[in-house]
Amino acid sequence: MKNRYDVVVVGAGPGGSITAKVAAKGGLDVLLVEKRQEIGSPVRCAEGVSKKGLKKFLPQIKKEWISSEANGARIYSPDGTKVEMAEEMAGSEVGYVLERKIFDRDLAIMSADEGADVYAKTTVTDLVIKDGFVKGVKGRHLGKSFEVECNLVIGADGTESKIGRMAGIDTTLKPVDIESGAEYLMTGIDVDDFCDFYLGNDVAPGGYAWIFPKGDKRANVGLAVLGKHLLKKTVKRPIDYLNKFVKEHYKDGKVASVILGGVPVSRPVKTIGNGIMLVGDAARFTDPITGGGILKAMESGTMAGETAVDAIEAEDFSENTLKKYENKWRPTIGRKNERNYLIKEFFITLSDDELNGLARSVNEVKITEMSVTGLVATLIEKNPETLKNLSKMLFKYL
Amino acid sequence: MINVDRYKCGYCGTCVSVCPEAAIDLLETFININDSMCKACNICVKICPIGALEVPIDEE
Numbered sequence: 001m002k003n004r005y006d007v008v009v010v011g012a013g014p015g016g017s018i019t020a021k022v023a024a025k026g027g028l029d030v031l032l033v034e035k036r037q038e039i040g041s042p043v044r045c046a047e048g049v050s051k052k053g054l055k056k057f058l059p060q061i062k063k064e065w066i067s068s069e070a071n072g073a074r075i076y077s078p079d080g081t082k083v084e085m086a087e088e089m090a091g092s093e094v095g096y097v098l099e100r101k102i103f104d105r106d107l108a109i110m111s112a113d114e115g116a117d118v119y120a121k122t123t124v125t126d127l128v129i130k131d132g133f134v135k136g137v138k139g140r141h142l143g144k145s146f147e148v149e150c151n152l153v154i155g156a157d158g159t160e161s162k163i164g165r166m167a168g169i170d171t172t173l174k175p176v177d178i179e180s181g182a183e184y185l186m187t188g189i190d191v192d193d194f195c196d197f198y199l200g201n202d203v204a205p206g207g208y209a210w211i212f213p214k215g216d217k218r219a220n221v222g223l224a225v226l227g228k229h230l231l232k233k234t235v236k237r238p239i240d241y242l243n244k245f246v247k248e249h250y251k252d253g254k255v256a257s258v259i260l261g262g263v264p265v266s267r268p269v270k271t272i273g274n275g276i277m278l279v280g281d282a283a284r285f286t287d288p289i290t291g292g293g294i295l296k297a298m299e300s301g302t303m304a305g306e307t308a309v310d311a312i313e314a315e316d317f318s319e320n321t322l323k324k325y326e327n328k329w330r331p332t333i334g335r336k337n338e339r340n341y342l343i344k345e346f347f348i349t350l351s352d353d354e355l356n357g358l359a360r361s362v363n364e365v366k367i368t369e370m371s372v373t374g375l376v377a378t379l380i381e382k383n384p385e386t387l388k389n390l391s392k393m394l395f396k397y398l
Numbered sequence: 399m400i401n402v403d404r405y406k407c408g409y410c411g412t413c414v415s416v417c418p419e420a421a422i423d424l425l426e427t428f429i430n431i432n433d434s435m436c437k438a439c440n441i442c443v444k445i446c447p448i449g450a451l452e453v454p455i456d457e458e
Binding site (some may be wrong): 035036158160165172173238239386 | 408409410411412413414415416417418420423424425426441445446447448449
C-alpha cells in the first residue's frame with residue numbers, strides 16, 4: 001500500500017468496485033479497501049438482478065456469476081391470490097439470481113485489472129480532515145494501523161454507511177426507512193424458474209417474503225420486516241417469521257446458509273461533501289419497493305468514478321465541484337427512487353384485506369409492462385377510487 | 399449498556415445503520431458498541447433480524 005492515492009474507495013461491493021474501476025480506467029491512482037477478509041462474503045443479499053440492467057454495466061456476463069435464470073415472477077397476496085408475470089414483462093429485479101461471492105470478487109478484480117490497488121481485511125476507522133476537506137483515511141490492515149493521504153474518499157460501505165457519518169453526513173436510517181431481513185439458502189426443495197413473492201402482515205409486516213431459485217433444488221428463501229413494525233411488542237423477529245414461513249412452505253428443506261442484513265428503503269441522503277462522495281447502499285440508493293440495490297450501486301459508482309476523474313483533472317475537490325455527481329444521479333436514480341419511495345409509503349399502510357382486494361383486481365389481467373411502474377399503473381387503472389390518493393401523488397411519475 | 403450475543407450475531411450491520419449516536423461499529427466479524435456514546439434508545443435491539451442484541455434484564 002502506498003501512502004498517497006488520488007482516490008480511496010471504502011467498500012468492495014458492486015458500488016465500490018465499479019467506482020474504483022471507472023476511476024482507475026480514467027487514469028487515477030486508486031485504493032480500494034474491503035474490511036472483510038473475503039470480498040463478497042458473507043453475503044447479505046437475495047441476489048436477484050435484472051438481466052438487461054446488469055448487461056448495461058457488464059456486457060460480458062460470466063457464467064460463474066449466475067446461479068440461475070428467473071423467467072418470471074409470482075406475487076401472492078395474504079389470502080393466496082396470485083398475480084403472475086412472464087419474463088419479458090417482469091420487473092427489474094427478475095432475471096439473474098447471482099452468486100454474489102464470485103460476482104463481487106470478480107468486480108473487485110476488474111478494478112485491480114484497471115490498475116487499482118485492492119486490499120481485503122482492511123478497515124477504515126477514521127477520516128483525515130483538514131480545513132474542512134477530507135484528505136485521507138486512517139485504518140487497519142491485517143491488524144496494523146495505516147494512514148493514507150488522498151484527494152477524494154468514496155464511501156461505498158453499504159448499509160452501515162459509517163464513512164458518510166465520519167464526514168458529517170447523517171446517514172442514520174429511521175425505523176420506517178429500513179427493512180430488517182433474514183434468509184436461508186435452502187436445498188432439497190421444489191423450485192421452478194420463477195421468483196415468488198409473498199405479502200401479508202402474518203408473513204412479513206411492512207415487507208415481503210421471497211423465493212429466488214438458485215438452481216439444483218436450491219433457493220434463497222428470505223423475508224424482510226419493516227423496522228417500524230419491529231419496534232412493536234407484538235411483532236416477532238425477522239428470523240422467527242422466516243422459520244414460520246419455511247415450516248409452512250418448505251418443511252423438508254435443509255438450510256445450507258444463514259444470511260442476515262438490513263435493506264435501506266429510504267430517500268437518498270446528501271451524497272457529497274468536500275473531498276467525499278457516497279455511492280450505492282451507503283447513499284441509500286436502494287429501491288424502496290423491491291429492495292434491490294446492486295444496479296443502483298453500479299450506476300452511482302459509475303457516476304462517482306467519472307466525477308472523480310473530472311475533479312482530479314480540475315484539481316478541485318470541493319462540494320461545489322462534486323455537485324456534478326448529484327446532478328447525474330438526481331434525474332435518474334433519484335427520480336425513480338422518489339417515485340418508489342412514495343409507492344412504498346402508500347403500500348405499507350395497507351391491511352391484508354386491502355392487499356387481497358388489489359391482488360384480486362389484477363389476477364386475471366394481462367399486464368403488458370410488469371415492472372413496478374407497470375404493476376402500479378394497472379392497479380390504479382383497476383382501482384381508481386381506492387387508489388385515488390396514490391394516483392395523485394404519482395401523477396408526475398407515471 | 400447493551401449486550402451482544404456473539405454466538406447469535408450474524409455481523410450484518412443492520413444495527414449500525416439505525417444507531418442515532420453512531421455508537422456501533424461493524425468490524426470484520428463482530429460488532430462493537432461504544433458504551434460512552436450509547437444513549438440506550440434500544441432501536442438496535444429491536445431492529446436486529448436475529449435478536450443478538452439485548453438489554454440486560456436488570457436495566458429493562
